[in-house]
Amino acid sequence: MPAPIDFYFDLTSPYSYIAADQIEALAAQHGRTVNWHPILLGFVFRTTGVSAPTEIPIKGDYSKRDFARSARMVGLDYRHPDVFPVNTIAAARITIWLQWRKPDMAKPWVMALFKALFTQNKNISDQAVLAEVGQSLGLSASELGEAANDPSVKDALKARTDEAMARGVFGAPFFFVDGEPFWGNDRLPQIEHWLKTGGF
Amino acid sequence: MPAPIDFYFDLTSPYSYIAADQIEALAAQHGRTVNWHPILLGFVFRTTGVSAPTEIPIKGDYSKRDFARSARMVGLDYRHPDVFPVNTIAAARITIWLQWRKPDMAKPWVMALFKALFTQNKNISDQAVLAEVGQSLGLSASELGEAANDPSVKDALKARTDEAMARGVFGAPFFFVDGEPFWGNDRLPQIEHWLKTGGF
Numbered sequence: 001m002p003a004p005i006d007f008y009f010d011l012t013s014p015y016s017y018i019a020a021d022q023i024e025a026l027a028a029q030h031g032r033t034v035n036w037h038p039i040l041l042g043f044v045f046r047t048t049g050v051s052a053p054t055e056i057p058i059k060g061d062y063s064k065r066d067f068a069r070s071a072r073m074v075g076l077d078y079r080h081p082d083v084f085p086v087n088t089i090a091a092a093r094i095t096i097w098l099q100w101r102k103p104d105m106a107k108p109w110v111m112a113l114f115k116a117l118f119t120q121n122k123n124i125s126d127q128a129v130l131a132e133v134g135q136s137l138g139l140s141a142s143e144l145g146e147a148a149n150d151p152s153v154k155d156a157l158k159a160r161t162d163e164a165m166a167r168g169v170f171g172a173p174f175f176f177v178d179g180e181p182f183w184g185n186d187r188l189p190q191i192e193h194w195l196k197t198g199g200f
Numbered sequence: 201m202p203a204p205i206d207f208y209f210d211l212t213s214p215y216s217y218i219a220a221d222q223i224e225a226l227a228a229q230h231g232r233t234v235n236w237h238p239i240l241l242g243f244v245f246r247t248t249g250v251s252a253p254t255e256i257p258i259k260g261d262y263s264k265r266d267f268a269r270s271a272r273m274v275g276l277d278y279r280h281p282d283v284f285p286v287n288t289i290a291a292a293r294i295t296i297w298l299q300w301r302k303p304d305m306a307k308p309w310v311m312a313l314f315k316a317l318f319t320q321n322k323n324i325s326d327q328a329v330l331a332e333v334g335q336s337l338g339l340s341a342s343e344l345g346e347a348a349n350d351p352s353v354k355d356a357l358k359a360r361t362d363e364a365m366a367r368g369v370f371g372a373p374f375f376f377v378d379g380e381p382f383w384g385n386d387r388l389p390q391i392e393h394w395l396k397t398g399g400f
Contacts, residue, residue: 048257057248058370062381072400073390170258181262186386190273200272 004033005191008164008174009110010041011088011095011124014067014078015185017114019173021076022188024107030195032177036099036107038092039161041172042085048170052085070185077119086117087125089157090148094130096156097147098139108137204233205391206376208364209310210241211292211324212285214267214278215385217314219373221276222388224307230395232377236299236307238292239361241372242285248370252285270385277319286317287325289357290348294330296356297347298339308337 005027009016020036027034045051053063064080071078091113098106112133116122122129130148131141147153164174168181175182177194193200205227209216220236227234245251253263264280271278291313298306312333316322322329330348331341347353364374368381375382377394393400 048259050256050259056250056370058365058368059248059250062368062370062383065381066383066387069390069400073393165258168258168262170256170262181265183262183266184386186384187266189389190269193273200269 002030002032003178004035006035006037006176008037008039008169008172010039010172011091011110011113011117012085013041013172014080014118015070016173017078017118018071018074018076019175019185019188020110020114022074022185023173023175026188026192026195032195036095036110037160037164038088038095038110038157039164039169039172040089040092040157042087043161044165044170044172047165050170054084071118079119079121081117081121081123083123083125086123089125090127090130091124093150093153093157094134094144094147096160097150097153100153101147102139105137105139109133109139112137202230202232203378204235206235206237208237208239208369208372208374210239210372211288211295211310211313211317213241213372214280214318215270216373217278217318218271218274218276219375219385219388220310220314222274222385223373223375226388226392226395232395236295236310237360237364238288238295238310238357239364239369239372240289240292240357242287243361244365244370244372247365250370254284271318279319279321281317281321281323283323283325286323289325290327290330291324292357293350293353294334294344294347296360297350297353300353301347302339305337305339309333309339312337 005023007023009020023034054060067080068078095106095110098109113124116129116133117124124130130144134141134144171183173185175191177191178199180194182191205223207223209220223234254260267280268278295306295310298309313324316329316333317324324330330344334341334344371383373385375391377391378399380394382391
């Protein structure tokens with residue numbers, strides 16, 4: 001069985017949203033599974049001194065246009081959120097808690113949040129929005145509260161982000177395939193080529 | 201006749217090298233021509249406050265790996281230069297001079313410099329290297345000297361860079377197709393889709 005693909009993402013990253021929609025099918029076509037790792041991109045940016053693309057002069061307007069166009073390219077809806085970037089700590093903690101306790105719910109949770117943020121203009125840092133998305137998946141508000149406040153989940157999210165940086169992750173989405181690093185949704189064609197050829 | 205594609209590049213940009221190798225054939229397949237615009241990326245970066253990817257912590261090592269892999273992906277050789285980035289003012293000035301005086305020589309000149317820098321580890325800020333590359337194309341050292349020191353060419357390079365920034369260029373390679381901006385060699389698939397569909 002070939003090694004799983006490691007997929008690092010932040011829920012406030014538009015290109016992570018697009019990649020998340022694509023990576024499972026791409027991996028499955030080549031007999032691979034995907035390990036999903038929520039990380040805190042804001043923490044990574046502070047460590048590397050990098051800014052979000054939308055915060056850089058001139059680049060900001062282009063980026064918003066490119067988010068939408070890159071989504072259209074694969075047939076996905078995109079509506080840039082009024083509040084952006086958003087704080088994803090609670091959402092990411094709940095993701096890890098689900099990976100531990102209800103693993104089948106983790107990816108649906110992530111995809112539902114991406115859709116809420118990037119197609120419905122919902123602020124996923126808002127507890128009420130998290131509760132609403134949870135409810136649509138059969139997760140109770142009390143479960144979500146427990147998940148978001150579990151100290152071991154807090155530690156795990158911090159550790160996951162630290163490990164990502166130690167491994168060379170400086171942005172999202174970020175992938176490792178057979179140890180080879182790939183940064184960005186726009187590297188999916190190279191990942192596909194790698195999976196087909198066994199490395200190039 | 202559909203509008204030409206505008207292609208902004210800097211000779212020290214690895215992704216510009218890869219894109220330069222690809223864009224003419226892609227454009228021709230769709231009945232388009234390409235206008236090549238040398239710009240000074242260092243000046244653009246100083247204006248926008250952006251750093252070259254190789255100068256950002258963690259991102260630097262990844263970038264060098266990605267330059268080579270992105271070149272291999274399209275069957276191009278790549279050897280990261282010992283001196284990088286290099287000053288491309290003289291090379292860019294000569295490019296504009298050739299566009300004015302010997303237009304058929306401008307693209308061969310650019311491609312020969314990209315090859316010298318990114319496959320032969322030659323420092324294209326060095327006058328002797330420029331002379332050697334010029335000689336291989338039948339351009340004399342005195343012609344090159346005249347080109348590099350022509351005051352109107354100096355002004356034109358500055359104006360070309362200023363115009364690029366005014367138009368929204370913040371990196372290289374950068375393209376405009378029917379007015380639509382595309383940044384990066386990795387946007388060639390979107391450009392291809394745009395050319396096929398007339399916009400999406």
